[in-house]
Amino acid sequence: MLKPSTLAMILAGGRVGELGVLTHYRPKSAVPFGGFARVIDFPLTNLMHSGIELIAILSQYRSYSLINHIGTGAAWDMIGRHRGISILPPFKDYENPHWYRGSADAVYQNLDFIRYHKPAEILVLSGDHIYQMDYRNMIRYHNEQDADLTAAFIRVEKKDAASRFGVAEIGDEHDEGGRLISYEEKPENPKGHWASLTVLCFRPEVLYEVLKENQSNSSYEFGRDIIPMMMERNMKVYGYKFRDYWGYTGTVDEYWQTSMDLLGSNPKIDMEKWGLRTNLEHRGIRDCQPLKVGSSGVLDNSMAYNGCIVEGTVKNSILFPGVRVEKGAEVKDSVLFFNTIVKSGARLDRVVSDVNTTFGQNVQVGVAGANGPDKVTVIGWNNHVPANMIIGSGCTVAPGISVEKWPQQGLRDLEDLQ
């Protein structure tokens, strides 16, 4: 039993356009989340607590941030004789001149890596969801059913799933789940109400076979191509019903909402109790001193890691390491990434601010009137918002806007600055 029997493949290649400026320079899985961590830390921590210690990460888009974050894998204790995290970037060789053309193609191109490890099960995960799950329960169910594929689903309202998720009808044979009755990818009028979580457990020989066959296709996605193909062939496909919290981060609004779910006296995920791990060497957050709250500082229903200095007022917000909120500044309903500085007199309301951004004195962001759209404003990294600037609600500011580009009249609601 010393050698791991499960190999996990994390799909971390994508950029996800809807997250806009947050993913200009990093893949979605490397987007900061939870006040000190990154999105991919959630699946990695799940794997760690599930005792799965052999992991490959399929990475394509701007992979540096991700490679830097994974480091040696020691942060999740994934180093040792049989433990490890391998990053698998796209490559060219004799037969293959492509980038990864889709999630299934990415796995297919690395079949020799997978075969080398001779896994008993292959777990394919998406790298961009916020959830707590012990994969062992699902793998046990998969093996009990002797399934070819077991996929995890969560119950949703049909209208919420329309045109958005892979949707299934699942039989009621067992408490854990049942045979998949139907599966549709992003249907307009879903038949079922179980949405796919992109947590897939495959029997290896079957995966090899279907991936090979898929190569003659022109689309290479697990949800769109592989699962429907297996359903069509009447293979043993089971649905595992996941009944806990599932947080999406696919759009800025989802990202914001999932962040807010961490606040309050009963957070949806208690990261401290669970033992969420991140790589403390990334951005050197291991070297931060404790959070310093000044004599005029106020923290209310908020979260802040080491390395922050709070002299102003912070409400319903999440502060990453190195954030400074000066005296007289007010931060509300916001998520401020590493080293964001909020100068005195500035007011932020519903803002997601990427790293190294400074809000000058008396800047106002998202402080809309009563009829404002009340949407999230996103500020890209390395920005210096000039003093007294007024930015509306639902605005998007690209990374690194130069000083002369800032319009004197500010940004109206829903306006973008490129």
Add this chain to the structure above:
Amino acid sequence: MREAKDALVLLLAGGIGSRLNILVGHRAKPAVPFGGLYRIIDFSLSNVMNSGLTRVGVLTQYKPLSLMRHIGTGEAWDFTGRTRGIKILPPRTGEKDSDWYKGTADAIRQNIDFIQGNPSEQVVILSGDHIYQMDFDAMIAYHRHKKADITIGMMVVPKSEIHQFGAGIVDDHNRIIDWEEKPKEPKTNLASMGIYVFDTKYLLDTLSRNRKENDFGMHIIPRAIEEDRVFAYPFYGYWRDVGTIQSYWETNMDIIRPDSEISPEEWEIRPNTEADGLPMDRAPGRFISGCEVHSSMISAGCVIEGTVVNSVLSPGVIVKKGAVVRDSVIFEDSVIEADARVDLAVCDKRVSIGRSAIVGYGDNKEIPNHKFPSHLYTGITLVGKRAIVPAGMKIGRNCIVNPGYNGDNAVSPAKLEDGGIL
């Protein structure tokens, strides 16, 4: 860029530090937690690292386990690599020496083989229990420039405090011409910080002259001043010996002052992230609606529902609703239950203060601790590791709740008078 060649560092970490009372009941003084995330020794080790010095011996003697665990491989301070390293040097038996360390100089003498085995031109001798930031590279460069045999880090302290230190009188070139060890009536206000740079050859020679000279301050230095070249290296920054409960508490409070002179992060002081309980792997601190926090340092993993004012909290401290923590230092994973009050106290790890209990009750800070009047006399109360203060209990000023106290024999509502011990 580094000025001096790689000197060998010897860190004296063996003293009992008994004035820190129950805080050193199960750990050496350098291993006492400080400033929320740190241990006292992190300051010395980080200064060594930031000075570019890469070979360190740590001389331990008293309850070294906690310290050894904390230092680990030394990776936290970049002391791992092919030529870098940190070694623990406990007292040991040998052909000639088979005794405990009898003093600072004796401890170094018993490790002459370590000094010889790590060839160097200078040896830096430090103690592991001071809070400061200092560049030893500049000090070594100064030592070489002065062609000194010994250079001693010295700073000006108030005359009222000089009786705790070695005091030196210098000439116009900073050469030390007279020395008084812990003088009752001082002639100078220049105090030794217990930081020495020795020429290695000179150190080996002077230690072998008289094997009865066991202490640097009492024996070696006074003789060297008469016979050899001893210089003072003036230091002007923040420096504190945290050897007493009062100075330990004050130094913690110094970090949270608005005009604070200490900033561990700016000083690049590095804690050990791999230490027990993985102190940095904690989720961000959570501040629940209705909490109130001012002038404090709060580490990751804390959950604050109540009020925290003027206090330093280590990771994982929980302050429940209605609880008030004021002017206190609270170590890892302690829990302050609802409506409890902690006022002017130092609570060790995993302490539990029961519902509506009061630690630091009443206004009379004048009655010193009955058993340790010289340790606790300013009103500070100590609560030992894993102690449980029962719900509703009132504990006065200058009190000690011993480690592991579980409230078994307490009558309800129990009360501990000022200066008492549980």
